Amino acid sequence: MLxxxxxxxxxxxxxxYAQMLAPQASEVLHYFRLxxxxxxxxxxxxxxxxxxxxxxRRVIAGLGATALCGGPTALxxxxxxxxxxxxxxxxxxxxxxxxxxxxxQGLPEGELDLILSRHNVPRxxxxxxxxxxxxxxxxxxVLFDAGSGPAFMPSAGKLLSSLEAEGLTPEDITHVxxxxxxxxxxxxxxxxFDDPIFxxxxxxxxxxxxxxxxxxxxxxxxGEARASFAVGAARRLAAIxxxxxxxxxxxxxxxxxxxHATHGHxxxxxxxxxxxxxxxxxxxxxxxxxxxxAFDRPDWASGADQDADLGxxxxxxxxxQLATDDxxxxxxxxxxxGLGRVERSGDAYRxxxxxx
Numbered sequence: 001m002l003x004x005x006x007x008x009x010x011x012x013x014x015x016x017y018a019q020m021l022a023p024q025a026s027e028v029l030h031y032f033r034l035x036x037x038x039x040x041x042x043x044x045x046x047x048x049x050x051x052x053x054x055x056x057r058r059v060i061a062g063l064g065a066t067a068l069c070g071g072p073t074a075l076x077x078x079x080x081x082x083x084x085x086x087x088x089x090x091x092x093x094x095x096x097x098x099x100x101x102x103x104x105q106g107l108p109e110g111e112l113d114l115i116l117s118r119h120n121v122p123r124x125x126x127x128x129x130x131x132x133x134x135x136x137x138x139x140x141x142v143l144f145d146a147g148s149g150p151a152f153m154p155s156a157g158k159l160l161s162s163l164e165a166e167g168l169t170p171e172d173i174t175h176v177x178x179x180x181x182x183x184x185x186x187x188x189x190x191x192x193f194d195d196p197i198f199x200x201x202x203x204x205x206x207x208x209x210x211x212x213x214x215x216x217x218x219x220x221x222x223g224e225a226r227a228s229f230a231v232g233a234a235r236r237l238a239a240i241x242x243x244x245x246x247x248x249x250x251x252x253x254x255x256x257x258x259x260h261a262t263h264g265h266x267x268x269x270x271x272x273x274x275x276x277x278x279x280x281x282x283x284x285x286x287x288x289x290x291x292x293x294a295f296d297r298p299d300w301a302s303g304a305d306q307d308a309d310l311g312x313x314x315x316x317x318x319x320x321q322l323a324t325d326d327x328x329x330x331x332x333x334x335x336x337x338g339l340g341r342v343e344r345s346g347d348a349y350r351x352x353x354x355x356x
Contacts, residue, residue, distance in 0.1 A: 078165075079337025081328060081354060084276030086137045086256065089166065090330060090337035093130040093147035094158040096184060100126050103303050104293070112293070119292035128290065130156055130184055131338035133283045133330050134166065135257070135274060141168065142175040142254060144272060144283045145332070146197065147188035151232075159188055160197075173198045177253065178205040179285025179332070180266040181213045181233040190236055196243065203244040204253055206261075209268025210246055213237055226306070262287035262318060264311030265304065271318070273327065281328040281339075287311075287318055291334050291351040295319070295342075298349065319349050328354070 079090040100123050104112055116123060133144035148156035163169065176198050179185060191197050212218060214237055219230040237244075247253045249261035253272070262271040265286045272283040288294050289304050298315040305311030322329055322342040329351075331338040336353035343350050 079339045079354060081281055081330075081339060083256075083274060083279050083281065086135060086274070086276055088274060088281050088330065088339075089134040089136065090339050091132040091134050091143075091162040091166070092158060092337070093132055093162070093184070093188070094153075094156040095127045095129045096153055096333075097155050098126050098128070100124055101303075102126075103290070105303050107293070107300055111297070115293055115296045118296075121292050126290075127155070128333040129335060129338065131330065131332055131334065132159060132162075137255070140174040140254070141172055142177060142257070143173050143198070143201075144177050145179055145185040145188075145285070146176055148184045149188035149190060149197070150192050152183045152187050156184060157188060170198050171200050173201045175254065176201045176203050177257075177272065178203070178209070179271065179283065180209055180269040181205070181237065182266065182286070183229060183232055185285070185332070186233055186236055189240055194239060196240060201243075203240055205244055205246060206259065206268045206270040207246040207248055208263075209266060209270065210237065210244070212267045222306070262314050264307045264309075264314040265289070266306050269314075280325075281330055282318075282322060284318065284329050284331045286332055287314055288329070288331050289333050291331075295345075295349040295351055323349060 081088045103126065104123075113123075115121075130147065132147055135142040135144070147159035150157050160170070163172075176189070189197055189203070213230065213233040216234075219227055219234070222230045247259050249259060249270075251259045253259050256275055258273045258275065260271045260273060260282075262269050262285065269285060269287060271285055271287050274281050274283065286304065288298075289302060293300060294302070294315060298319055299312050301308035301312055302315075319342055321327065323344050326341070329338075329340060329342055331340075331351075334340065334351060334353075340351050340353040343352055
C-alpha cells in the first residue's frame with residue numbers, strides 16, 4: 001500500500017503524463033484521472049477490503065467480459081500456428097489509443113509522411129492492437145504477458161474474453177512469461193481487488209527486467225513521462241514476488257522455449273523463440289513495435305523505446321535474424337493478430353501476415 005504522499009505524487013505524475021501525451025485527447029486524460037482515482041482506493045480499510053473480497057472470483061467469472069468490458073463479450077479473430085504437437089495462438093487484449101507524436105516525434109517529416117501514407121496510417125492518433133501469445137503444449141498452457149488489466153486503458157484489458165473464447169479460465173494457465181513490465185504487458189496480472197489473476201501459474205521474468213522495475217531509484221530516473229509506469233510496475237511486482245522466478249539471455253525457460261535478450265524498448269526486454277524441429281516462431285513483445293516505420297526504417301529511433309538507440313540496433317538485428325532464418329513472428333502490436341513473416345524489401349523489410 002502506498003503512503004498518502006506517494007499516492008498524491010503518482011496522481012500528479014499520471015495526470016501530467018496524460019496532458020503531455022495528448023493535450024487534445026479528452027478520452028486519454030479521462031482515463032488517467034480514473035487511474036488516479038483507482039490508486040486512492042488502496043486506502044480503504046482492511047475490513048472494507050475483506051468484505052469486498054467475499055466471493056470475488058465467482059463474481060468476476062460469472063460476469064466475464066460483460067463486467068470487465070462494459071458490454072457483451074467481444075468476438076476476436078483467431079490467429080494460430082501449429083508447431084509440431086504445439087499450437088501458438090494469438091489472443092487479443094484489445095488495443096491502445098495513443099497520439100502519433102508519442103512514436104514519431106523528431107523523425108524526418110518528408111520520408112515519414114511517405115511511409116505512413118503508403119501504409120494508410122493516420123498522423124494524429126494510433127490504435128495499435130495488443131496481441132498476447134498463448135502456447136499450448138502437452139501438460140502446460142503458457143501465456144506470454146498478462147495484458148493491461150482493468151486499470152490502464154478502456155480500450156484494452158480484454159484478455160479474459162479471449163481466454164473464454166478459447167475455452168480457458170485463468171486457473172488453466174500453468175505459466176505466465178513476461179517480455180517486459182510496461183503497463184499493457186504486466187498490469188493484467190492483478191484483478192480489481194489487487195489479487196493475482198493467474199493464482200495457479202508459475203510466473204517468469206528476465207532477471208534484468210525485474211531488477212530495473214523493482215529498483216526504488218527507477219521512478220526518479222525513468223523520466224516524468226513514464227514515472228507512473230515505474231510506480232505501477234513496482235506495486236504489481238511486489239504483489240507477485242512469491243510467485244515468480246527469473247532467467248537470463250539464452251536460457252531454455254521451458255521445453256522448446258528459448259529466451260533472447262532484445263533490450264532497448266526497456267532495459268531488460270526479452271523475446272522468446274518457440275521451436276519444434278526446423279519450425280519456429282519468435283514472441284517479439286515490443287522489440288518490433290509496428291508494421292510500418294519499424295519495418296521500412298528500423299534504424300530510426302522510436303519514441304516508444306526507453307533507450308531509442310539500443311532499441312533501433314535490436315530491431316535491425318532481430319529483423320535480419322527473422323528474415324534470414326525464416327522464423328515466424330508474433331508481434332504484440334502488429335496487425336492481423338500479430339502473426340506473420342518478415343521479408344526483405346530492398347533495403348527495408350515488410351510484414352506478411354499469416355492467414356487468419
